[in-house]
Amino acid sequence: MYPLKYEGDIYRPPSEAKSLILQATVGCSHNRCTFCGMYKRKKYRVRDFGELEKEIIMVSRMMPKTARIFLADGNALSIPFEQLSKILSALQDAFPQLERVSLYGNPQDLLEKSVEQLRELKKLKLGIIYLGIESGSAAVLKDINKGVTPQQIVEGASGAKEAGVPLSITVINGLAGAEGSEEHAKETAILLNKIDPEYLGLLSLMTVPGTTTHRRFKEGLLTPLNPWELLKEIRMMVEGLSLTSCVFRANHASNYLPIKAVLSQDKDRLLAELDQVITKKAPGSLKSEYLRGL
Numbered sequence: 001m002y003p004l005k006y007e008g009d010i011y012r013p014p015s016e017a018k019s020l021i022l023q024a025t026v027g028c029s030h031n032r033c034t035f036c037g038m039y040k041r042k043k044y045r046v047r048d049f050g051e052l053e054k055e056i057i058m059v060s061r062m063m064p065k066t067a068r069i070f071l072a073d074g075n076a077l078s079i080p081f082e083q084l085s086k087i088l089s090a091l092q093d094a095f096p097q098l099e100r101v102s103l104y105g106n107p108q109d110l111l112e113k114s115v116e117q118l119r120e121l122k123k124l125k126l127g128i129i130y131l132g133i134e135s136g137s138a139a140v141l142k143d144i145n146k147g148v149t150p151q152q153i154v155e156g157a158s159g160a161k162e163a164g165v166p167l168s169i170t171v172i173n174g175l176a177g178a179e180g181s182e183e184h185a186k187e188t189a190i191l192l193n194k195i196d197p198e199y200l201g202l203l204s205l206m207t208v209p210g211t212t213t214h215r216r217f218k219e220g221l222l223t224p225l226n227p228w229e230l231l232k233e234i235r236m237m238v239e240g241l242s243l244t245s246c247v248f249r250a251n252h253a254s255n256y257l258p259i260k261a262v263l264s265q266d267k268d269r270l271l272a273e274l275d276q277v278i279t280k281k282a283p284g285s286l287k288s289e290y291l292r293g294l
């Protein structure tokens, strides 16, 4: 492995498993979502450029053929445009075979960058933004303290679309409990149709002790969905989707039924498969580790 010292735990999307990970920020600039405990122990800051540049040069000597780089932490897209441009330029200079740089972003970060700036970042090989929207429902977004409205999410995402930077959007299955499941699914489909992302990733809610969401479930203010209800929620969302060419994945460790589909061509097949699993309640089709206690 490369000799990098990371501050605290590092998270990355499953699809970045083979990428070199550089920590450009520490923590998350928002850090207030009620379900998220990932960066609670970190105080957000953008890392000093000089310090990061030294790391880039050192790693490039050891791994000169690196083609893909993921910039951690929580939302490296929060880095102001000038500094992010400097980081991307330094990466291009250091790694001659660099194909793509990716990072996590919040909808707020997109709203803070102009289309022109996003175009510049794309020229510097920003190749994909992993955008956590979690839900398309105004009520759910408010409840989880996401800090943005559906309308703001659409505005931010449309800037990336206009600049030609692909978006990989994350939604959380089961986030609103049984009480808000239908609204969460239907409103998320409506929002996704407005954004029309290139990629869509679905995670299942895993409540984290110490978070407000965990407490709400524990106190009975929200009712957790069982695996079949989670699948019904996915079905409701998929049914409402009408996307141009979106790769849909629900193959994270948290998901009960691994799904991979291109929605424009596989939607009917996916709905039929979901129906089959839901109506038969066929445990063999779900990951065994999640079936204990059913």
Ligand code: SF4
Binding pocket: 028, 029, 030, 031, 032, 033, 036, 037, 038, 039, 074, 075, 106, 132
């Ligand atoms: S979900 Fe994303 S934006 Fe919200 S606190 Fe966690 S890392 Fe930050």
